[in-house]
Amino acid sequence: MSAHLDLRALEGRRVGLALADGSRIDECQFVSAPRREHQRVWVCVNGTDLFLPPEDINDAWEAPVRTPRR
Secondary structure, eight states: OOOHHHHHTTTTSEEEEEETTSOEEEEEEEEEOOSSTTOOEEEEETTEEEEEOGGGEEEEEEOOOOOOOO
16 A cells, blocks of 8 residues: 555454455454554454555455344
């Protein structure tokens, strides 16, 4: 992403990520955006913490809310 400020708005939300290598993470918990240079983006995927360089994230969006089926 071009600016860390864009990512800060997603903190605490469920998001999808498009990564620079062409892969995607369709739903994860966005824990923290970098606050300083050389810090990582922190996301939690299925209970596993991942720390990604911000330059590896091409796009990020809020994941749709899932409603339980009846």
